[in-house]
Amino acid sequence: MSHRVIYIGLLVSVLIFSYAIGQSGTKTDEFKIFSSAFKNGGEIPQKYTCDGENINPPLQFEHVPAKTKSLALVFDDLDAPRGSYVHWILWNLDPTIKEIKENSVPEGAVQGMNDFKKRNYGGPCPPRRAHRYVFKIYALNTVLNLNPLSMKKDLEKAIEGHVIVQAQRMGVYKRASTSQK
Numbered sequence: 257m258s259h260r261v262i263y264i265g266l267l268v269s270v271l272i273f274s275y276a277i278g279q280s281g282t283k284t285d286e287f288k289i290f291s292s293a294f295k296n297g298g299e300i301p302q303k304y305t306c307d308g309e310n311i312n313p314p315l316q317f318e319h320v321p322a323k324t325k326s327l328a329l330v331f332d333d334l335d336a337p338r339g340s341y342v343h344w345i346l347w348n349l350d351p352t353i354k355e356i357k358e359n360s361v362p363e364g365a366v367q368g369m370n371d372f373k374k375r376n377y378g379g380p381c382p383p384r385r386a387h388r389y390v391f392k393i394y395a396l397n398t399v400l401n402l403n404p405l406s407m408k409k410d411l412e413k414a415i416e417g418h419v420i421v422q423a424q425r426m427g428v429y430k431r432a433s434t435s436q437k
Contacts, residue, residue, distance in 0.1 A: 286319040287421045289393040300389060300427035306381035307431055311359035312344065315391060321420050324351035324395040328415060330408055333380065335387040342371045342408045343378045347400045368406045375404060386430035395420040
């Protein structure tokens with residue numbers, strides 16, 4: 257219960273801060289993340305999952321605020337039994353980049369530790385039913401000084417008070433058979 261209250265408090269703080277910053281420049285609804293591989297709310301192609309090549313899909317960004325010093329990205333499973341399962345985290349992405357190419361990490365970006373205990377992309381791999389997966393991108397007013405072994409909770413703590421604006425792209429994946437891989 258206390259984790260939920262803390263999370264809700266953090267979320268409200270981020271939303272209020274993001275709104276306030278958005279009023280003085282880029283509007284929060286202008287900053288976007290999208291992918292040429294799948295529509296928002298659409299099915300993530302098997303190629304980008306544990307049943308395929310298990311590589312990251314291409315991701316593009318639009319309207320990054322001018323005051324952004326770095327970008328951070330979190331990709332997680334919203335329907336995991338414990339509430340979230342982190343598949344990929346990146347930070348210190350150059351704010352001038354327009355995309356993360358398929359199967360790549362932009363130069364200078366740092367990959368953190370995902371819930372697979374690896375420092376790389378881990379594609380969707382739900383055990384039974386379809387799960388929702390979200391790519392969340394944060395425009396930050398700072399460059400982060402985080403250990404590469406940092407996890408999502410460390411990243412969230414480090415970006416607290418530094419989020420200018422955020423955006424997300426959601427996709428869904430259901431395995432054809434849970435006996436695969």
